[in-house]
Amino acid sequence: MSEEKKYVLVEHEKPWRYEEEGYTVTRGSAWTGPGCHLGCGVLMYTNDEGKLVKVEGDPENPFNKGRLCVRCLDLPEVTNSDKRLLYPMKRDKDKRGKNEFERISWDEALDDIEAKFNEIADSSGPESIVFLQGTGRDIASWISRLAWSFGSPNYGFPLSGLACYLPRVSGMMSTTGSFWVCDCSQQFVDRYDNEQYEVPEVMILWGNNPLISNSDGFFGHWVTDLMKRGMKIITVDPRMTWLGRRAEVNLAIRPGTDAALALGMLNVIINEELYDKEFVDKWCYGFDELCKRVQEYPVEKVANICWLEAEDIRMAARAFGNAKNGCIQWGLAVDMVREALPAIQAIAAIYQICGYIEKPGCMIAPPEILFYGGGFGSDLLTPEQEAKRIGLQKYPLLHHGFATLQADEMMAQMETADPYAIKGAWLQTTNTIACMGADPKRFYNAARNLDIVVCIDLFMTPTIMALADYVLPAATFPERDGIRVGDGPQRGETINKCTSVGECRSDMEINLELGRRFNPSAWPWKDVQEMFSAVYDGTGYDFKGMREIAPAYPQFSYDRHAKGMLRQDGQPGFNTPTGRIELWATQYANADLDPLPYFGEPDPGPTSTPELLNEYPLILTTGARNWGMFHSEHRNIPRLRAMRPDPIIEVHPEAASEYGLKDGDWVWVENQRGRAKRKVQITTVLLNSKYCSTDHAWWYPEGDPEKLFDVFDLNINNSVPWVPGKSGFGSNYKCMLVKLYKVKDGE
Amino acid sequence: MAEKSGILIDYDWCTGCHSCEMACQMEFGFPVGQSGVKVFQVGPWQIDERKWQYSFMPVFTDMCTLCAERAAKGKLPSCVQHCQADCMKYGSLEDLVKEVSSHNKQVLYAI
Numbered sequence: 028m029s030e031e032k033k034y035v036l037v038e039h040e041k042p043w044r045y046e047e048e049g050y051t052v053t054r055g056s057a058w059t060g061p062g063c064h065l066g067c068g069v070l071m072y073t074n075d076e077g078k079l080v081k082v083e084g085d086p087e088n089p090f091n092k093g094r095l096c097v098r099c100l101d102l103p104e105v106t107n108s109d110k111r112l113l114y115p116m117k118r119d120k121d122k123r124g125k126n127e128f129e130r131i132s133w134d135e136a137l138d139d140i141e142a143k144f145n146e147i148a149d150s151s152g153p154e155s156i157v158f159l160q161g162t163g164r165d166i167a168s169w170i171s172r173l174a175w176s177f178g179s180p181n182y183g184f185p186l187s188g189l190a191c192y193l194p195r196v197s198g199m200m201s202t203t204g205s206f207w208v209c210d211c212s213q214q215f216v217d218r219y220d221n222e223q224y225e226v227p228e229v230m231i232l233w234g235n236n237p238l239i240s241n242s243d244g245f246f247g248h249w250v251t252d253l254m255k256r257g258m259k260i261i262t263v264d265p266r267m268t269w270l271g272r273r274a275e276v277n278l279a280i281r282p283g284t285d286a287a288l289a290l291g292m293l294n295v296i297i298n299e300e301l302y303d304k305e306f307v308d309k310w311c312y313g314f315d316e317l318c319k320r321v322q323e324y325p326v327e328k329v330a331n332i333c334w335l336e337a338e339d340i341r342m343a344a345r346a347f348g349n350a351k352n353g354c355i356q357w358g359l360a361v362d363m364v365r366e367a368l369p370a371i372q373a374i375a376a377i378y379q380i381c382g383y384i385e386k387p388g389c390m391i392a393p394p395e396i397l398f399y400g401g402g403f404g405s406d407l408l409t410p411e412q413e414a415k416r417i418g419l420q421k422y423p424l425l426h427h428g429f430a431t432l433q434a435d436e437m438m439a440q441m442e443t444a445d446p447y448a449i450k451g452a453w454l455q456t457t458n459t460i461a462c463m464g465a466d467p468k469r470f471y472n473a474a475r476n477l478d479i480v481v482c483i484d485l486f487m488t489p490t491i492m493a494l495a496d497y498v499l500p501a502a503t504f505p506e507r508d509g510i511r512v513g514d515g516p517q518r519g520e521t522i523n524k525c526t527s528v529g530e531c532r533s534d535m536e537i538n539l540e541l542g543r544r545f546n547p548s549a550w551p552w553k554d555v556q557e558m559f560s561a562v563y564d565g566t567g568y569d570f571k572g573m574r575e576i577a578p579a580y581p582q583f584s585y586d587r588h589a590k591g592m593l594r595q596d597g598q599p600g601f602n603t604p605t606g607r608i609e610l611w612a613t614q615y616a617n618a619d620l621d622p623l624p625y626f627g628e629p630d631p632g633p634t635s636t637p638e639l640l641n642e643y644p645l646i647l648t649t650g651a652r653n654w655g656m657f658h659s660e661h662r663n664i665p666r667l668r669a670m671r672p673d674p675i676i677e678v679h680p681e682a683a684s685e686y687g688l689k690d691g692d693w694v695w696v697e698n699q700r701g702r703a704k705r706k707v708q709i710t711t712v713l714l715n716s717k718y719c720s721t722d723h724a725w726w727y728p729e730g731d732p733e734k735l736f737d738v739f740d741l742n743i744n745n746s747v748p749w750v751p752g753k754s755g756f757g758s759n760y761k762c763m764l765v766k767l768y769k770v771k772d773g774e
Numbered sequence: 775m776a777e778k779s780g781i782l783i784d785y786d787w788c789t790g791c792h793s794c795e796m797a798c799q800m801e802f803g804f805p806v807g808q809s810g811v812k813v814f815q816v817g818p819w820q821i822d823e824r825k826w827q828y829s830f831m832p833v834f835t836d837m838c839t840l841c842a843e844r845a846a847k848g849k850l851p852s853c854v855q856h857c858q859a860d861c862m863k864y865g866s867l868e869d870l871v872k873e874v875s876s877h878n879k880q881v882l883y884a885i
Contacts, residue, residue, distance in 0.1 A: 048847075081800060084856055094858045097796040238789050238858075248858040251787055255860075267818050269789050272828040654792055666799060669806045670792065712818055 034519060034566065034579040037216045039087040043523060043574050050074060054085055055523035056511040056577075057099050060456070060485045060503050060534075062163030062657040064243050066511040067091040068578065069099060071525045079103050079505050079526045088578060089218050090518070091246055097655050101666045105503060106528060110486055110663050110728065112500035113529025120496050123475060126732040128498065133530065136497055141544045143479050144177065147450045153178030154415040155450040157437060159185045161457035162192075163657060165509055165522070168397060168562075169538040170455050171430065172404035176542050176549035180408055180416035183431035185457060187438075187465035188751035188758030192243060192514075194362040196400065197428035197756060198371040201614040204602025205392035205593060207375070207384075209354035211249040214394060214516045214583040219256060223585065226256045227388035228350035231343070232270060233263040233374060234285060235358025240652040242358055244393070244515015250356070261343045263288065265648060266677070266720055267712045276342050279714030281334040282648040283364040283629030283762030289373035290626060291329030292344040294321040296380065301348025303382030310588065310600070311379060313611020313622070320623045332626065332634070334715060348381055352388040359650065360761055365750065366627030367757025368424075372612065373624035379608050385586050392593060393516040394581040397562050401430030407549050415447070422755030423618040435749045435758075438465075441473035455483040455534060456501070458490045461738045462659040462724040465747040465758065466700065468739060483537060486663060489726050489738035500531045507533035510559045510570065519566060519579030521559075620754055627752075629762040631699075633717075636764070643698055643764035645682060646715075649743050650723040650761060663728035674725040674741055676705035678767065681716035683709045686767055693770040696721060698763050701745030704770055719765070778884065779840055780867045781854065783832055786879035787861035790815060790830035794853035794862065801841065801852040810838035811853050831881075832862070840864070840885050 043054050050072045058066040068088020072081040082102045086093030115136035116128035147155055158174035158181065160166045174182035188194070199206045209230060215221035230250065237247035250270065254260065262274040263285070271277035280288055296302050297318055307314050330337040347353050355378050361370050383389035397403060417440055418433025419425050425433060441449045452474060459474075460467040474480060474494050482488075482495040491498055509522030532540075535555050543550035552558040560569035566579075573579065584590070591597045600606035604613040616622040628635040633646065655667035662668055676696055678688060688694065690709050695702045696719075705721055713720060725741040739745065746765065751758050790813055798810045811832050818828035832853070841851035845864075849855070854862045863870065867884055874882045 083797075083852070086855065093855050094860070095793060095797070095856045096858060097792050100793060100796040100800050100856060103800070238791065248789070248791075248860070251789065251859045255787070267826060267828065269828055269830075272818070272826040665806050666796065710818070711820065 033582040035216050035582055036576055037087065037089060037578050037580070041087065043577070050080070051525065053523050053525035056520040058504055058509065058511050058513065058522050059164040060501060061098065061105055061660045062161070062456070063098070064163055064241050064514050065246055066513060066520065067095060067099060067246070069095065071505050073525050077526055079106050089216050090213065090578070094248065096241070097667065097670070098657060098661065101664060102503070102505070104664050104666055105661070106505055106526065108486070108664065111528060111531070112484065112486060112498060113531065114500060115530070116498040118496055123496070124493055124733065124735070126492065133532070136499060137541055137544065140481055140497055140541065144451065144545070147478060148178060151448060151450050154181055154412060155448055156453065157181040157183065157432065157449055157451070158453045158455070159183060159457050159459065160455055161463060161658070164456040164534065165513065166456045166534050167429070168399040168403040168512065169535045171401060172407070172549070173453070173538045173542050175404050175407040176546040178408070178412055180413050181432045181437070183434060183437065184463065185434050185437070185459045185470060186463040187435055187747065187749045187760070188365065188367065188756055189431060189434055190362045190367060190756070190758040190760055191359055191463070192362065193429050193431065194367040194756035195357065195371050197424050198368050199375065201424055201427040202372060202375070202603065202609045202612045207390040208243070208245065208393050208515055209356045210388055210391045211245070211253060213246070213249070214391065214580060216580050219252065223387060225352060225387035226253055227258050227352050227354050229259050229261060229347050229353040231261045231263065231347060231353070231355040233355055233357040234360025235356055236264065236268050236270065236652065237356055237358070238270060239654055240358060244513065245356060259346070261346060265714055265718050266651065267714055275346055276339050278333070278335055278339055278343060281332070281715070282360070282646055282718070283632060283759065284333040284626065285361050285364065286366065286370035286373050286624060287324065287329050287332040287626040288335070288340065289370065289377060290321055290324035290624060291326050291340050292347070292377055293317070293373065293380070294324050294326060294329070295341050295344035296348040296377065297321055299345070299348070301345065302380040306382030306384070307380055310384070310607055312605040312607035312609045314380065316623055317376060317610040320625070324626070347377065352386055353381065353383050354378060354388065354390050362757060363650070363759070363761035364629055365752045365757050365759050367752055368754045369621065369624040369627070376610055376624060379610065384608070385588055387585060391585070392587065394583055396517045396519065396566065396581070397512040399512050400428065403562065404549065405430055407546070418755055424614065424754050424756065427614065433751070433755045435751045438470065438473065438749045450477060451479040452477055453481050454490060454494070458484070458488040458659045460493055460735070461489045461726045461742055465744050465749045465760070467742050467744055469749065483534065486728070487732070488659070489735040492732050493735050499537055500529060501537070502528070502531040502533040506531055507536070508555055508559070508570070509533065509535065510562060510573070512562065517581070519563070519568060519573045520577045521570065521574040523574060618754065629759055631764050632762065633764070639699070639764050643766050644717065645719050645765050645767065646717050647696065647763045647765040648718065648720050648761045651720050653722065659724035659726060662726065673706040674704070674722050675708045676719055676721040676767070677708050677710050677713055678719050679713040679716040680709050680711060682719065683707065688767065688769070694767045695770055696743065696746070696765050696767055698746040698765045700748055703743045703745050704740050719767070778867045779845070779864065780870050780882055780884045781834070781840070781851070782863040782865070782870045782873055782880060782882050784861045784863070784880050785829065785831050787859045788813070788830040788832060789859045791858045793856045793858050794832050797852040797856040802837070804837065808837065810835055834883050834885055838885050
């Protein structure tokens with residue numbers, strides 16, 4: 028993009044490193060591991076032995092202004108945990124699943140992996156090794172470059188329908204040319220006091236509880252900051268949350284019906300002429316077609332679909348449409364339904380036709396230093412190799428957004444070897460069989476047949492115990508240098524090493540070391556600091572220079588679409604085929620998809636498969652976040668585990684009474700595909716007696732390693748199939764039909 | 775006699791994030807489950823069609839020293855600094871007493 032690379036600096040008293048009464052204090056960005064989607068400013072205290080003893084929020088960092096959540100406060104317990112992986116290990120392939128790892132040196136590990144990967148590349152082609160990551164750790168830029176420099180186009184996420192963030196990114200990139208975030212003044216060093224800034228009149232929180240979920244570059248408590256400054260909120264959530272309690276209206280939607288709700292709200296906003304006609308005329312494409320489509324979704328019909336009151340839908344649509352400015356903070360729930368893409372398109376159309384784009388307190392395209400999901404080294408791949416990317420032919424929208432494989436196709440290809448066999452896996456930052464993988468046993472069975480599996484992580488996990496032939500120990504963020512080029516508006520902000528643990532190395536050190544063995548010209552840097560400086564090329568700073576002045580904010584102005592700042596060619600408009608925001612999506616039509624938003628019933632579901640309701644009467648949503656845990660992490664950290672000792676399923680009092688369940692009972696949560704063990708918590712936060720909600724990503728680090736830490740008894744994804752939406756994006760992780768029954772003694 | 779200090783909680787804004795508890799545990803190395811401040815939850819229950827009771831309240835324990843050592847260095851008590859909802863205020867009791875009546879749902883701790 029043609030954003031001018033000028034930076035606004037934050038005045039701060041403290042240098043990046045200073046002494047304070049016997050401690051060394053290192054200022055920096057709190058970015059991973061352990062996982063997170065933010066990057067708060069922190070002060071890391073180390074003692075005279077170089078041990079991390081305390082982490083505080085940095086009051087001089089505008090992002091979090093000294094505030095911090097429990098996971099960073101408790102970071103010393105993570106970094107110094109006696110459960111950390113401390114050195115490289117190997118295990119014979121025929122001993123997968125046995126707790127029989129053997130310590131080896133870094134040289135031996137890297138020599139072996141290099142030799143075995145090259146052997147596979149020679150015999151089967153580099154595309155037969157997949158490079159997979161989890162989420163939230165600083166990895167996408169580095170693992171994708173590793174894959175591409177090795178010659179494999181198969182970098183990705185082992186998540187059905189890539190159903191986390193990527194559907195939203197791909198959907199937005201293909202219809203608007205950018206991603207969009209709520210303007211909470213996060214792009215300004217002086218934040219809410221900036222003279223250009225205006226507080227949003229209304230924010231819709233859609234399928235997201237940002238206070239807890241630390242979503243994509245969005246510090247959740249900005250919402251309370253803005254509410255104190257007068258912002259009103261509308262929440263879309265099947266559960267009552269602290270925010271929902273304070274909302275103008277909470278729409279307790281039936282899980283998986285988000286597209287219908289958005290189309291119903293569009294129906295109101297269009298038919299009552301609450302949209303911004305000038306903006307639509309000038310900057311949107313396909314409004315008439317959208318107009319026609321929303322007539323198929325009158326509010327009463329939508330209320331019926333979503334199990335809502337029609338008047339509540341109207342109230343929400345009017346409050347948003349009548350506002351002078353507004354924004355929508357959306358969450359994972361919109362990705363985690365099979366037909367996610369049209370839901371995303373419909374939700375985005377609400378703020379698009381209201382003209383809440385590139386104005387203060389509206390939606391803004393986040394300024395970026397590096398597009399980390401495909402911007403660092405995609406040119407290393409030949410067109411011939413790129414064409415072998417798994418799923419690319421079937422799902423052309425993979426050309427937009429993150430340059431990943433399609434995971435459901437990968438899953439099938441691991442089993443069928445069609446069109447070519449998968450021989451090896453590099454699993455870096457992913458605990459696939461405990462967390463994002465659908466049907467974890469299916470992945471497990473297929474991966475056990477691979478010729479080589481390498482895992483890189485902080486702790487022993489069920490995935491490592493089940494599958495790894497080589498294990499490489501990764502560093503937490505106080506143990507490494509880095510740059511914060513992740514989700515949301517990017518800042519020049521460095522991650523600064525202040526301690527060491529065992530022989531752990533950072534993810535990017537590992538990738539640089541191995542990458543230059545495969546392809547020296549693709550990794551010309553002598554160390555990671557030089558590599559980070561290369562990413563900062565064009566900013567006017569190198570890594571060390573940025574470390575001195577960080578945080579540095581790219582200069583920002585509003586109305587960039589009008590100023591020609593959102594298109595590579597410098598013309599006004601948006602980076603789409605028509606140069607406009609496409610309400611009728613050219614790229615969807617080109618991919619033989621419906622170019623307009625529509626609602627697809629969740630399947631199975633109460634409407635699409637009513638015959639299943641006798642056996643499976645409840646609607647389960649999964650993955651609501653807890654304060655102390657990031658996905659499958661933190662179960663082995665005492666202070667954080669104490670906040671959530673058990674995997675919980677929330678059950679409505681009426682349902683509990685109907686099925687004879689008491690608080691604290693252990694139950695199986697089961698559908699036609701599988702089951703998982705949960706402890707019952709009876710609560711009225713569920714706003715319909717048919718709804719239940721449970722934690723995801725459970726395993727017991729204290730359990731038997733050779734029973735894989737009980738992961739197959741605890742993983743709720745036992746119930747989730749590998750079936751994506753028509754576009755290749757979206758999957759039903761958060762809307763399933765289930766039954767509950769008590770666990771028997773000894774189970 | 776030295777000026778007495780306290781903490782004012784605007785509990786209408788407490789989101790129950792537990793940062794105050796963890797900040798305190800880590801500042802003093804208290805055992806798991808013990809802290810100078812503990813957050814309690816009240817609700818959720820429905821009051822009427824549109825209204826819910828769902829709030830949190832930090833309560834200070836006998837282990838709280840108001841972070842005297844930090845205060846001596848000009849720093850805020852660790853719970854106050856890290857409060858994500860920014861609903862805790864540290865200051866002299868004399869000043870905070872004046873503020874407590876500025877709006878509803880505030881509570882002042884003299885510690």
